[in-house]
Amino acid sequence: MASYFDELNIRTTRQQPQGYNIDTSDFMNTSTSARSTVPEEDHFMQVIRQVVHTFLLGGFRQQNSGDYVQEEFLDNLISQLLEESQASAKGPPPASDRFIKALPNIPPTAIASEEQCIICKDDLHTSTCITKMPCGHLYDKECLVPWLKLHNTCPMCRLSVESEEQVRQEEEEAQRDWMYA
Template sequence: MASYFDDHGLEDPYKARKSNYNNGRSLNPDLSHFMPREDTEDEGNFSSRFPSASGPGSNDFRRLAEMLGAFRVREEPLGDEAHQEFLDNLITQLMDEAGASGKHGPPPASKSFIRDLPFVPLKDVKRDEACIICNENFQENESKAGITKLPCKHFFDRDCIVPWLELHNNCPACRAEVPSDDPDWIKKKRDAELAKYAAEAEIDKDWMYS
């Protein structure tokens, strides 16, 4: 399947990494630059290297696309085409958002939502359960940052999902929304709830007088 880079006639920055695999070197990427770091002043409070205080910019989306690209290249020799396609779709979305400086995509998840992501004990995860983003089996490769679960019940390594949530207030798999601090998103949700309430009240009124 053609990737974003193939479709747009661009050089794929991840293809060069294939030679590392062919030469017997590991394709497991060093993602420390992309991963959240632990705040030593407040234990358990993770602070990402992604968006600045002014909000996400083009480079934030490109860096996350590079992180996912590293996972994609690692997957290719394993033949997991479904997961490669999933990553390609995410990379395409991120590159499109980078071109628009993130103005046309979903807003970031709220800081409190990210801070309060639950820690899931390894014993509560099925033996064949894997992180949806990196596709690593939790039982075989437990992340140092721990495992978490979104309200939609999808499991992730914390160091995979936090960078995504700092740019998007949804699950990368099912697109279920999570809370955001974005004023426009909050207003949109409030207006939708008011419209729903008004519609339900109108139905009750019609039923009462029918």
């Protein structure tokens, strides 16, 4: 199949760039004595070397004294963003110990042979200890308990279960009711 230019008998003055692989020694070489034979590569390598000097070799610290203000601003901005991301990354609280201890044990013979644990992807009919969440999802107990010690949700559907905070509030209410009843 001929190209558009061939079909219309148009000669192109621009040559097609040849593909090349950059050698890592050329990439990291900071001397200017080894020049490239391809003009585009020469300019490209100069830009890459400048970027390497600026960021990896600490070239930004040797610039004008006005850059100190910019560097301080960027440090403050990064610190603020990290603090905000850590503050909002709390997630759901852990499930209560009472809920974890009350998880039902399901015998392997009571489930279908194709059922898999959603966490570890092992076949549940080969597992020795299977448990069921209130939403109906089945898991290896060895997989689910560590999850519940970090989150009070089902790993599959995110149904919330009892958390330690809820247990504490219930106990406080029961204590208040006892005192004022």
